Amino acid sequence: MPNEYLLISDEVSGPPWLLQIMRRLNESSSALLRSRMQDWPNGPLLERGLALATKLIMLAIIARRINLHIQRVRDELTDEQGVNEHIRRGFSFRLTEQTLPYDILIDIESFIFESRSAYEIIGRFLDNFFSHILDQSITQDELIEMLDGRDIDTQWITELSNDRNLFIHETAPWLAVKLASREPLEIELVILKENIQDFANPEDYIEFDQLRNIYQGFESSLRAIREFIFEKIRQFEQSASN
Numbered sequence: 001m002p003n004e005y006l007l008i009s010d011e012v013s014g015p016p017w018l019l020q021i022m023r024r025l026n027e028s029s030s031a032l033l034r035s036r037m038q039d040w041p042n043g044p045l046l047e048r049g050l051a052l053a054t055k056l057i058m059l060a061i062i063a064r065r066i067n068l069h070i071q072r073v074r075d076e077l078t079d080e081q082g083v084n085e086h087i088r089r090g091f092s093f094r095l096t097e098q099t100l101p102y103d104i105l106i107d108i109e110s111f112i113f114e115s116r117s118a119y120e121i122i123g124r125f126l127d128n129f130f131s132h133i134l135d136q137s138i139t140q141d142e143l144i145e146m147l148d149g150r151d152i153d154t155q156w157i158t159e160l161s162n163d164r165n166l167f168i169h170e171t172a173p174w175l176a177v178k179l180a181s182r183e184p185l186e187i188e189l190v191i192l193k194e195n196i197q198d199f200a201n202p203e204d205y206i207e208f209d210q211l212r213n214i215y216q217g218f219e220s221s222l223r224a225i226r227e228f229i230f231e232k233i234r235q236f237e238q239s240a241s242n
Contacts, residue, residue: 021230112211
């Protein structure tokens with residue numbers, strides 16, 4: 001008897017970014033664009049779109065999980081005297097939840113790897129979209145130039161690539177905590193690139209703000225890319241009507 005397989009339903013609708021583009025094509029004044037939108041399920045855009053939608057939902061879930069992890073760490077640092085003593089003597093702080101650091105590291109690495117993966121899939125999606133829908137081509141350099149022209153800081157792309165290469169090829173991260181405020185207690189995670197005893201050299205670690213900037217830069221870039229696509233659709237419609 002052959003194996004039987006059960007597909008799991010996607011209970012979450014696709015991200016607004018993709019749905020807005022599809023809706024715009026369905027409502028286009030160009031019959032040709034509407035026709036090409038109808039062919040979406042029959043070509044590479046279907047697979048690219050599904051992959052991109054999955055990645056974007058995964059990233060949102062990872063970001064929420066990391067925020068919850070940070071709260072769990074904060075809850076363990078309520079003994080101010082004990083924290084001060086560990087800092088003074090240079091001792092590592094042992095968390096009650098011994099697997100919590102690994103939970104955090106798994107999600108930190110997932111965030112880095114999946115962000116880079118999503119960025120690459122966006123590039124392939126755009127290549128397919130411009131080719132099959134607009135009869136045009138687009139390169140990564142053109143995409144970055146477009147983002148720069150809209151005052152989007154694209155440094156996050158380089159940082160993301162560097163972090164991904166470091167942790168996939170060279171080492172594993174570890175954690176420290178920066179006490180940003182004592183009253184009220186506010187902490188920031190610090191991701192160590194190597195085994196260090198002090199934090200004099202910022203090249204030895206990644207401030208959590210850098211990861212936050214990557215996430216925000218990614219979201220800002222997605223919005224700019226959506227508007228860029230809409231502009232290209234309008235240009236196509238205008239050229240077709242002339």
